[in-house]
Amino acid sequence: MNNKDLQQLVEEISDSFFGKPFSHSALFNNRLRTTGGRYLLKSHNIEINPKYYDEFGMETLVGIIKHELCHYHLHLEGKGYKHRDADFKKLMKNVGAPRFCQPLPFKQQKQTLQLYRCEKCGKLYKRKRKVDTKKYVCGICRGKLIYIGRDTLQ
């Protein structure tokens, strides 16, 4: 998939889902990091993060394009084109677009860990789920585990 293919795809999606032409440029931008794509208010161009396509494929790419086209068409029509605007939310729903520019923050996915500490030897345990401290004891000294809270990994 190159810029020419992308341009064609964006034009097709614009025609079939929005019933309106896309008459600006769509380009891949390697420098985008955490967003799947962005709409540029000044040039009216759409930039797409190629990593999202490489990693997640066509369905994700189409979702990102729909999302950016919502910004695009509403902005050109002088309507509410921002995420919080009612016009935006409505159009997103109509075309079945994902709500955010970053539908899949694959590297930033947060994971919550449950932290336990052994009462006796002090060893720290991190578990994805809560454990039954009546059943599970310290693997080193068989001491009792005490729940000390949650930790969020980036």
Ligand SMILES: [Zn+2]
């Ligand atoms: Zn957006």
Ligand SMILES: [Zn+2]
């Ligand atoms: Zn222990």
